[in-house]
Amino acid sequence: MILNLTDISDEPLQSQISRQVRAKILAGELGAGDNLPSIRGLARDQRVSVITVQRAYEYLEREGLIHSRRGKGFFVSELSDSAKKEMAKTRLLETLQAPLLAALAEGLSKADIQQIVQLLLAQAGDN
Amino acid sequence: MILNLTDISDEPLQSQISRQVRAKILAGELGAGDNLPSIRGLARDQRVSVITVQRAYEYLEREGLIHSRRGKGFFVSELSDSAKKEMAKTRLLETLQAPLLAALAEGLSKADIQQIVQLLLAQAGDN
DNA sequence: CCTACTGTATATATGCAATATATACAGAAA
DNA sequence: TTTCTGTATATATTGCATATATACAGTAGG
Numbered sequence: 001m002i003l004n005l006t007d008i009s010d011e012p013l014q015s016q017i018s019r020q021v022r023a024k025i026l027a028g029e030l031g032a033g034d035n036l037p038s039i040r041g042l043a044r045d046q047r048v049s050v051i052t053v054q055r056a057y058e059y060l061e062r063e064g065l066i067h068s069r070r071g072k073g074f075f076v077s078e079l080s081d082s083a084k085k086e087m088a089k090t091r092l093l094e095t096l097q098a099p100l101l102a103a104l105a106e107g108l109s110k111a112d113i114q115q116i117v118q119l120l121l122a123q124a125g126d127n
Numbered sequence: 128m129i130l131n132l133t134d135i136s137d138e139p140l141q142s143q144i145s146r147q148v149r150a151k152i153l154a155g156e157l158g159a160g161d162n163l164p165s166i167r168g169l170a171r172d173q174r175v176s177v178i179t180v181q182r183a184y185e186y187l188e189r190e191g192l193i194h195s196r197r198g199k200g201f202f203v204s205e206l207s208d209s210a211k212k213e214m215a216k217t218r219l220l221e222t223l224q225a226p227l228l229a230a231l232a233e234g235l236s237k238a239d240i241q242q243i244v245q246l247l248l249a250q251a252g253d254n
Numbered sequence: 255c256c257t258a259c260t261g262t263a264t265a266t267a268t269g270c271a272a273t274a275t276a277t278a279c280a281g282a283a284a
Numbered sequence: 285t286t287t288c289t290g291t292a293t294a295t296a297t298t299g300c301a302t303a304t305a306t307a308c309a310g311t312a313g314g
Contacts, residue, residue: 012272019229026233038289049274054290071281071289088233092243095226099219100247102146106153106215110248116219117244120227121237139301165260176303181261198260198310 001037005046013048017056025065025076026088032078036066039074063087128164132173140175144183152192152203153215159205163193166201190214 003020005013024030037045039053046053057074060066065087068074079087103113130147132140151157164172166180173180184201187193192214195201206214230240 014272023229023232028234040289049272051275052273055272057290068290069281070291071283073289085234085239088230088235089239089243091233092226092230092235092240093247096223096243096247099222100244101251102150103215103219104248104251105150106218107155107212108215108219110251112212112216113219113248114241114244116216116223117227117241120220120223121240124228124231124237141301167260176301178304179302182301184261195261196310197262198312200260200311 001042003042003046005048013052014056014059017042017046017048017053018059021056021060022063022065025060025079026084028081028084030076032076034076036074036076128169130169130173132175140179141183141186144169144173144175144180145186148183148187149190149192152187152206153211155208155211157203159203161203163201163203 001021001024003017005016007013009016011019021030021036030036036042036057039050039057042048043050043053057066057068061068061074065077065079066074067077100113104110128148128151130144132143134140136143138146148157148163157163163169163184166177166184169175170177170180184193184195188195188201192204192206193201194204227240231237
C-alpha cells in the first residue's frame with residue numbers, strides 16, 4: 001500500500017497514517033473485507049516504528065473503519081456508502097467548526113468565509 | 128479584560144489566550160495603541176502561570192499584532208482595517224486547506240463541502 | 255530615592271504525546 | 285515447526301505545555 005509519509009510537516013506520523021488509510025477507505029479505494037498491510041510490514045516499508053502503525057490502526061479501529069483479528073491482521077470493516085459519506089461529513093463538520101467560529105469572531109463576514117472556501121475548492125481541481 | 132479560558136477543552140491555554148486576544152484585535156474591540164493586561168496581571172486574573180501568558184503574547188507579537196515595551200507592557204500594534212482583514216483571511220485559508228483536501232480525498236464533493244460550511248455558518252447566527 | 259509595577263531571561267520540574275527499541279505471548283497458516 | 289499475525293508491556297528519548305521560582309532591567313509615581 002502506498003502511503004506518503006513525511007517528517008517535514010507538523011503532522012504526527014500516526015496521524016498521517018490514519019488519515020491516509022481513512023481516505024482510501026472512505027473514498028472506496030479499500031473495500032469491506034480488504035486486508036490492510038500488517039503493522040510490522042507497514043512499519044518496515046515506511047521505516048517507522050511498529051507501535052506508530054499500531055496506534056494509527058487502533059485509532060481507525062476506534063472509528064469503526066477497520067477491525068483486527070489476532071494472527072490474521074487488520075481488515076476493512078463493512079460500511080455502507082451512506083455511512084461512509086456520513087462519517088466524512090461529520091469529521092469535516094467537527095473540524096471546521098472552531099476555525100469558522102474563530103473567523104467570525106475575528107470580523108470576517110459569512111461572505112468572506114464562503115469566498116475563501118470557494119477559492120480553496122477551486123484550487124483543489126476536479127470534483 | 129475578559130477571557131474565557133477552560134481546562135475542559137483540548138485547546139492549550141496558551142492557544143486559548145492568543146486566539147481570544149487576536150479575535151479582539153482583529154474584530155476591532157482592541158485598537159492600535161491599546162494596552163494589554165500585564166502578563167502578571169492576566170496570569171493572576173486567569174489563574175495561570177506567567178509564562179503561559181508570556182508565551183501567548185509572544186506568539187501574537189510574532190504575528191505582528193502586538194508589541195512589547197520593557198517596563199510598560201504589551202500594546203496593540205497599528206494595523207489598517209484592510210491588513211487586519213487580510214490577516215484573518217490568510218489564517219482561515221491556511222487552517223481550512225488541509226481539512227478541505229482531506230474531505231475531498233475522502234470522497235466528499237464540493238457541493239457536500241459547501242453545504243457543511245453553510246450549515247455551520249447558519250448555526251453561527253447573525254452575520 | 256524607594257516602591258511597585260512592567261517585560262526579559264533563566265532554571266527546574268511535571269505530565270503528556272509521539273516515537274523508538276525490545277521482548278514475550280498467543281493465534282493463524284503453511 | 286516456522287513464520288507470520290496481533291496484543292501486551294517495558295524502557296527511553298524528545299518536545300511541548302504548563303507550573304514555580306528567581307533575578308535583572310526599565311518605567312512611573314510618591
